[in-house]
Amino acid sequence: MRFEDVVTRLHAVRWGSAAEWNPEALAWLLAYYQRLAPVWPPDRPRLSPTDRVIEDAALATLTDEDRARIAAEAEALWTAARERGERVEAATRKLVTFVLAWARAADAGTLDVADDPSAPLLDLFAAGFQVNYTTAGIELHYATGWNTAPVPARASFA
Amino acid sequence: MGWLDSIADGASAAWNATTDAASSAASAASDAGSWIADTAVDAYHAGVDLSHTASGYIKRGEEAVTDGVHWIEDEVDHGAHGLASRVADVPVLGTLAEGAADAVTFATQFEGGVVGGATSLLGGVANAVVHPIDTVRGLETMAEHVPGPLGQSLRFGHGLIDMATGDASFGDVMDRSFNPLTEAKEDTKYWGNVGSALLSPYKKSFQEGRYGEIAGRGAFDIGLLLSGVGEAEAAGTAGKVGEVAEASRIAETADVARAIDTADAARVAETADGARVAETADGLRPAESGITDGASGHAGGGAFVDSIDPAAEAAYDGIRANPGDVAKVAENTKLPPEVIQRIKDHLFNNEHTLTTVEGEAAAQSRFVAIQDYADLWKSAEGGTLSAEQTEQLMNLMTHENVEARLAESGLNILEPVDPVAGMRPFRAQGAHDLASIAERNFDPRLFDRIPPEVRSQYLRTMVEGTMDVRGTFSPEALKSMPPEVQEMAAQIARERAAMPVRPPGGTP
Numbered sequence: 036m037r038f039e040d041v042v043t044r045l046h047a048v049r050w051g052s053a054a055e056w057n058p059e060a061l062a063w064l065l066a067y068y069q070r071l072a073p074v075w076p077p078d079r080p081r082l083s084p085t086d087r088v089i090e091d092a093a094l095a096t097l098t099d100e101d102r103a104r105i106a107a108e109a110e111a112l113w114t115a116a117r118e119r120g121e122r123v124e125a126a127t128r129k130l131v132t133f134v135l136a137w138a139r140a141a142d143a144g145t146l147d148v149a150d151d152p153s154a155p156l157l158d159l160f161a162a163g164f165q166v167n168y169t170t171a172g173i174e175l176h177y178a179t180g181w182n183t184a185p186v187p188a189r190a191s192f193a
Numbered sequence: 194m195g196w197l198d199s200i201a202d203g204a205s206a207a208w209n210a211t212t213d214a215a216s217s218a219a220s221a222a223s224d225a226g227s228w229i230a231d232t233a234v235d236a237y238h239a240g241v242d243l244s245h246t247a248s249g250y251i252k253r254g255e256e257a258v259t260d261g262v263h264w265i266e267d268e269v270d271h272g273a274h275g276l277a278s279r280v281a282d283v284p285v286l287g288t289l290a291e292g293a294a295d296a297v298t299f300a301t302q303f304e305g306g307v308v309g310g311a312t313s314l315l316g317g318v319a320n321a322v323v324h325p326i327d328t329v330r331g332l333e334t335m336a337e338h339v340p341g342p343l344g345q346s347l348r349f350g351h352g353l354i355d356m357a358t359g360d361a362s363f364g365d366v367m368d369r370s371f372n373p374l375t376e377a378k379e380d381t382k383y384w385g386n387v388g389s390a391l392l393s394p395y396k397k398s399f400q401e402g403r404y405g406e407i408a409g410r411g412a413f414d415i416g417l418l419l420s421g422v423g424e425a426e427a428a429g430t431a432g433k434v435g436e437v438a439e440a441s442r443i444a445e446t447a448d449v450a451r452a453i454d455t456a457d458a459a460r461v462a463e464t465a466d467g468a469r470v471a472e473t474a475d476g477l478r479p480a481e482s483g484i485t486d487g488a489s490g491h492a493g494g495g496a497f498v499d500s501i502d503p504a505a506e507a508a509y510d511g512i513r514a515n516p517g518d519v520a521k522v523a524e525n526t527k528l529p530p531e532v533i534q535r536i537k538d539h540l541f542n543n544e545h546t547l548t549t550v551e552g553e554a555a556a557q558s559r560f561v562a563i564q565d566y567a568d569l570w571k572s573a574e575g576g577t578l579s580a581e582q583t584e585q586l587m588n589l590m591t592h593e594n595v596e597a598r599l600a601e602s603g604l605n606i607l608e609p610v611d612p613v614a615g616m617r618p619f620r621a622q623g624a625h626d627l628a629s630i631a632e633r634n635f636d637p638r639l640f641d642r643i644p645p646e647v648r649s650q651y652l653r654t655m656v657e658g659t660m661d662v663r664g665t666f667s668p669e670a671l672k673s674m675p676p677e678v679q680e681m682a683a684q685i686a687r688e689r690a691a692m693p694v695r696p697p698g699g700t701p
Contacts, residue, residue: 087502125585179642
């Protein structure tokens with residue numbers, strides 16, 4: 036089942052542990068945005084990585100049971116991270132919730148795995164990067180710093 | 194895609210020819226390399242005390258050498274093109290011969306540029322060593338505007354990065370890299386704008402059509418500057434602390450700059466999942482620039498200061514219009530009202546001077562509205578924060594308070610966007626970066642990235658701003674902090690403990 040696999044992968048992540056910057060991180064972020072095309076409203080030139088329209092779309096098909104399971108898995112992840120002394124950024128936490136929701140949707144057959152926006156995010160996290168959304172832009176954090184990307188434009192993916 | 198293959202093959206062949214020429218020039222110059230480096234390093238030291246008289250002699254010496262180089266180049270140029278002209282009317286062969294003659298001239302001028310670079314650096318090397326990365330970056334930009342294969346190859350590489358960051362379409366990149374009309378227009382505009390003394394020899398070469406000489410001079414200058422950084426660091430022990438700190442900072446920045454430069458972008462293409470990266474690149478055909486001005490109504494600056502979320506902007510409008518929230522947030526968070534007011538003014542109310550793209554005008558603008566921040570603020574006002582939200586709010590308050598205090602003391606808030614990488618690099622010296630480090634309890638891995646002169650000037654403000662929100666640090670928190678942060682925190686705690694207790698309302 037995809038959900039179980041994703042949970043396993045997320046538990047293996049060491050958040051923001053990459054020793055140095057890797058431009059692949061930006062490629063993963065852009066790949067995530069590219070897969071948001073089906074839910075990206077035409078009247079929104081730019082979307083934050085955790086915009087409410089993404090959240091609404093990700094959570095739309097979930098049952099109450101799904102939501103409870105996702106909340107429990109997320110809490111377990113953050114507890115484990117805290118015990119390891121890792122700080123997990125707020126935007127990353129939200130993205131992980133989306134990732135779990137999309138995995139649930141894939142298992143339920145309501146999301147084609149090929150269209151799953153979580154695939155590049157899982158790669159990004161597994162490589163030791165995490166996302167933070169601030170007034171400076173989209174920060175891609177690694178162990179000794181971060182680089183900040185602009186919020187991508189919808190027109191870039193048309 | 195046959196035409197694309199042809200262009201790619203042509204570009205590849207041109208690039209190989211250029212690098213062969215470079216190798217040839219490098220080989221020819223290698224014997225003299227040590228002498229040149231020693232001479233330049235000596236020049237760096239000597240340049241500090243150089244009198245006008247000495248400058249005059251050096252200038253005359255430079256001119257003499259340059260004149261000689263130009264004579265050799267012209268002879269080769271005339272000879273090569275003279276041979277080519279004999280077969281100019283022969284179809285195909287004439288074109289090939291002219292191309293070969295161009296290559297010979299280019300290679301000769303390249304070598305001439307190396308010698309020319311060695312002579313003209315005597316006066317300007319000190320500044321270049323202190324600002325090596327800016328210079329190297331400038332040289333790369335300049336090299337893009339060298340007519341011919343070198344410029345084409347560099348523009349194409351730069352264009353690929355623009356595509357990856359959403360700042361150019363595939364068509365734009367091809368046009369800019371390989372359309373002779375666009376190339377000529379951009380090159381003429383660029384060289385028309387060149388005005389600095391450091392670049393004037395290059396401009397002269399351009400005006401005289403000695404394009405290979407520009408490339409050769411640039412190759413020499415870059416190599417010398419890289420060796421110059423180490424020399425500048427060594428000079429620090431002799432007392433040039435300020436200069437060395439700056440050189441060291443820039444050398445450190447170079448790591449970031451290098452990590453996101455063309456070479457690494459190429460590495461991504463090699464190492465990343467081919468299908469996924471190809472898919473990503475294929476999706477990047479922006480009709481709208483990622484880093485130029487948007488249509489949001491914000492003044493200039495584009496994507497980095499544009500409005501993103503209308504709902505968040507509306508929420509910020511509501512917060513701005515609410516005069517009673519500061520007292521409620523202060524009451525619910527147990528933080529001083531003046532600290533809450535400072536944070537509200539900084540995050541929601543005030544306009545700031547925000548750097549955009551390096552070399553472009555800053556924008557005067559409020560911060561972009563972020564829904565999560567509005568939600569945290571409203572929850573703090575209503576006293577409905579969850580445990581997770583409380584943690585996030587304390588991080589946000591710490592960040593904004595430190596950033597506001599650093600900005601009040603004159604520090605730039607944001608790093609400018611690197612126009613090549615299309616990102617704001619982490620330099621650990623703007624108010625935003627320093628506030629983020631403070632927010633993370635001065636994590637030593639991040640703290641170590643702060644340049645020493647920035648650290649010495651702003652550490653107290655960082656620690657004070659953090660303690661405004663978090664109070665006195667717990668022994669456990671202190672334990673993980675760098676020793677100088679611990680010392681500063683202890684000193685501030687002592688000073689605050691000695692101050693008379695302030696009555697409610699903030700009147701001393």
